[in-house]
Amino acid sequence: MIKTFISLQWKEFLRSASFQKGVAIKVLLFIAAAYIGGMAILAGMGLFFGIKKYLKSLGVPEHLIDPHVIVNSFIAFWFMADLMLRYFMQQMPVMNIKPLMIIPIKQKTIIHFLLGKTVISFFNLLPLLVFIPYCVILLGQGYPPLHVICWLLSIIVITLSLNFLNILVNKSNTVFYVVATALIGSIAAQYFGFYDVATPLGIVFNGLYNNPIYILVPIAILGILYYLNFNYLNSRFYLDSAISQKVKEVNASDLSWLDRFGALATFLKNDVRMIWRNKRPRQVLLMSGFFLFYGVIFFTQKTYNDMPGFIAFASIFITAGFLFSFGQLVPSWDSEHYKMMMSQNIPYRQYLESKWYLMVIAVVISFILSTPYIYFGWDKYAMIAAGASFNIGINTFVTLFGGALNRVPVKLNEKAKAFSNTQGFNPTQLLIALPKMLLPVVLFYVPYYFTDSLNAGIITLAVSGLVGLVFKNYFLTQIEKVYQKGKYKTIAAFDEK
Incomplete structure (x- = not known):
């Protein structure tokens, strides 16, 4: 019987609809x-x-x-x-x-x-x-x-x-x-x-x-x-x-504090509820918290004191946990009801902007939680602040743009690991991840190399984020066009079983 089970599992693996799609x-x-x-x-x-x-x-x-x-x-x-x-x-x-x-x-x-x-x-x-x-x-x-x-x-x-x-x-x-x-x-x-x-x-x-x-x-x-x-x-x-599950207590979270975002509040509340109520996004949220400890690896080692590029790399990751883990799967998080959303009178711009604000809020919270890094010196904390600025002003838009190329559905309550589950992942995400990780290091290291000053690199990194915020509306408009162009391909991909 065990031999029969092995044979059935092998046939299920080879004949599954996702086998050929996931070959790469x-x-x-x-x-x-x-x-x-x-x-x-x-x-x-x-x-x-x-x-x-x-x-x-x-x-x-x-x-x-x-x-x-x-x-x-x-x-x-x-x-x-x-x-x-x-x-x-x-x-x-x-x-x-x-x-x-x-x-x-x-x-x-x-x-x-x-x-x-x-x-x-x-x-x-x-x-x-x-x-x-x-x-x-x-x-x-x-x-x-x-x-x-x-x-x-x-x-x-x-x-x-x-x-x-x-x-x-x-x-x-x-x-x-x-x-x-x-x-x-x-x-x-x-x-x-x-x-x-x-x-x-x-x-x-x-x-x-x-x-x-x-x-x-x-x-x-x-x-x-x-x-x-x-x-x-x-x-x-x-x-x-x-x-059948016995329900002992119903918890209704008070999300009225999100009402200050106006028309975007509905989208933000739905995202917060989705994260709170479903297994997969909860795992991703938990794992994003571990990014806060990324600086411990680099800041406690004397070896990296003479390698400011690695310090800048770590500083980006400290506040980018949620951005990298949750943001890269936009819009896959909504794949189960994406068809319904696209049939409603919902402005695409509001949908994208709500995701942007959610990532910005996560970066700000991560930056506040990173305050203990002041112990390692104000220069390290300044790098973290500059990294947070870059994440808000540049990385959020790069992440949203990468989502337009992501057409792999995600099952919210799939009992799988946050990292090993490849739902919602494709090789394109690897290419999109490169500028998110390497560009800030380049922006920091180039002025540092020519001026031999940490402040020059920190200021350049921070200013790049501020420039991105200035052009926020332009970036969101261009990203919206990309999403609109691939809208029906995304719906068809999410509808595949």
Whole structure:
């Protein structure tokens, strides 16, 4: 029966209407996966000797150097990052169970197949690409084969455990908050020196290596997580559990503060409600908040102090999270009712202007939330302000223009990850993204290079945004013409199933 399921899934994949349309995206994703996989293999091959060389440079005596102990001390952070990436990027496999419920197929068989599908994931393959070459190096350096093999098997089992834990985290907000708090707290404690998390975790993984019998512990954890997932799906394996939902409370949000935008208020309120009530836009909103921490990567590293171009690049991203993630899918967010909208007496200009104001509001809010970056210096904060100006005056219009070329529909309540879901994405978006990321760096770096002054670059970047605001009406008019020209092509594309 499992073989039959595999055959049906393969036929569904090849015969789907979106297969040929998404070939280009699939090729790009395959190239990206191959590149990441190749880098993972190289990292695994060089990990042992890289750590050894680094410890020697610190003056550690040769006989005290054991790179594997260092790996065991910090491998827990690999798993923490793995789990966080899984939550935001790993797409849960789905299966149409409705036609299977009226034929004599055991329910448990279908559930086992669904859980088995989750194992076939790039996130489960990546650790193998890193740690298999690493373990081959260990064997070549004379480490005991039994200990190395059992340690590798433990890593594989833990990876699979994270796979099934991710399913529970996705299904339960309580589990998500508990796990997220533990992960962020552990990473923060280690990074800021509040508590050395690596040492006790290193003892655990060194124990797995020194005592191969301890592999039974992660195997038991894997079994428990599989059992919990099986019971969760088994208790909800009915259509009425998804169709009928008990409503305990109705929340009506007060959006009267948007009335100040006049005729645009209706569009803005609808967008806010759409984001609040639907899964996919909520995920995008959540992920856009992480862009606020982009500056931490660059501002805390002394290496980038002499590379102002990278600082300018980071400054753009800090306030552009919502602009990049939500804005690039305009008008795909409205694909489910786009035909109805276009049949109403709704000025296209108001529709586009409401999207523009929504992105502007998001940039302003992000800029306010970035105020703590003053800690790193007023020059850094001035760059963020200049980046916000550029995002409002230039990037918003570039994003809206790119939307005119985006004719891929988005399912608002699709249970998929905000990043890995390719709905609404096409290669054109990559081309549109280039000027949004590279143009501000050029505008900053060119005057900085010729004047050797940060202020010159900051002023140029800020003024470019102000110039864009001056020509706002002109830009919106030209963008409206592009949308009007492709209006019926967009309607036809959104209507495809």
